Amino acid sequence: QIGGEDFNLSRIEHKILRDMGEPRIHFAINCASVSCPSLRNEAYTAAKLDQQLNDQADYFLNQSGRNEINKDRIEISKIFRWFTKDFTQNGTLIEFLNQWAEPAIKEDAEIDYMDYNWQLNGVKGNT
Secondary structure (H helix, E strand, O other): OOOOOOHHHHHHHHHHHHHHHHHHHHHHOOOOOOOOOOOOOOOOOOOOOHHHHHHHHHHHHHOOOOEEEEOOOEEOOHHHOHHHHHHOOOHHHHHHHHOOOOOOOOOOOOOEOOOOOOOOOOOOOOO
């Protein structure tokens, strides 16, 4: 509790961070599953936050296995489906992705979503 209010990780993500209107936050938070964006090896700081979020977006979007980008067809993380509203606040999903996509995606590209691997990140073999 903080100030008499209950907080948990879900509330922080969905009612505080997402309400800030910053879609790149999805590349910074991590649920510890294989398909989640990678964790940074440094803390997020106010002085570097914009660059850190851009770096995370660029790395996640162009990381083979998490997203497959071609100009005519993309197969992307289900994060982009689950949180479409966040990514399309100021335009289309393709416009958002093209800020970092290599190569640039055509506006009429076919969009498919990858299966999401909820297995715990870093675990080898059966658990």
